[in-house]
Amino acid sequence: MTVIVRDLRPQDPADVESFAHVRHLALPFVLWTPAGVLHRLVHTHPDAHYRSLVAEQDGEVIGTAQLGLAHDSPEPGQGYLNIYVRPDRTRRGAGALLVRTAEEHLAAHGATKLFSWVLDEPHNREFAERQGYRASRCAHFLRLDLANGTLPPLQPLPPGVELRTAADFADDPRFFFELDAETSGDEPSDVDTELTDYDMWIEENWKHPLLDHALTTIALVDGRPAAFSAAHTDGTGRYATAMTGTARAFRGRGLAKLAKNASLHRARAAGCTEALTGNDAGNEPMLAINKWFGYEICATEVRHVRELP
Secondary structure (H helix, E strand, O other): OOEEEEEOOOOOHHHHHHHHHHHHHHOOOOOOOHHHHHHHHHHOOHHHOOEEEEEEEOOEEEEEEEEEEOOOOOOOOEEEEEEEEOHHHOOOOHHHHHHHHHHHHHHHOOOOEEEEEEEOOHHHHHHHHHOOOEEEEEEEEEEEEOOOOOOOOOOOOOOOEEEEEHHHHOOOOHHHHHHHHHHHHOOOOOOOOOOOOHHHHHHHHHOOOOEOOOOOEEEEEOOEEEEEEEEEEOOOOEEEEEEEEEOHHHOOOOHHHHHHHHHHHHHHHOOOOEEEEEEEOOOHHHHHHHHHHOOEEEEEEEEEEEEOO
16 A cells, blocks of 8 residues: 655556546646657756656556756746646645655755645645645636637738638748747746747647647738747647737737637637636736636636745
8 A cells, every 4th residue: 555656657658648647637627648748758858857757556646746947947946846646546645755756856956946836725735835835826727618608709800910820830930939939938927937949849849749730820910920829639629728929019909819719719610629728817918818708717726836945
């Protein structure tokens, strides 16, 4: 009955499948697939010292952890660890053992400040507090019923505005990287982000197995990339917005809404039945856009922080 913690075995398909399954049970508001889990493990930047851990009891995976350094932040020494245990396998010590193992690894690579997302439920928050973490900002998971809900009608495009898909730019997506870098840097967060490595972005993001190039939509204004909505799909009818943003020079014109609406309509036509997304609780403009689409909050996470001694 002893619980052990070890690294995920990327060469073992059953192990990767178990990791994704535990994540799905604990956090069903996110798309978890073996391909996505494996891609992140293999293609995360080496400077992140990234690891995927599992907690195992009697040969069964009952807990998971993803951890690393925020290598793309201008402030050094920041790390993250996100721990999820099967809801029906809690109170066996798996979570605490995963936290301890993750903290030791991150501290060994220079982390002095750690961040972790925790579901906003009493026993989860109490667990985080017992591990020495204090609550910070909140974020919401939102869900839209594409099968039975009603999407806003497609709007006529303003003069000079054109909607294209990521598939249209398969030969040269650099502008998409630049758009992603600018908008990601403005996202509300405890950790600032600076995307500067185009080649690494290609491996981590553009080649991500869940990124749906046909549904990811870019708005161009007079030929200039202005806004986008990146779409992930898992092949089971579930669609998730990975990121929606507008370049600073084009904000306030409803371009992100146009891009996301077009993507959602195409997703429904392609057979997607459920749309998921997430928003920082302080990101009022994006929350308002998602409310306009009909999304409803289905869960909340609280970012927790710990300063290492």
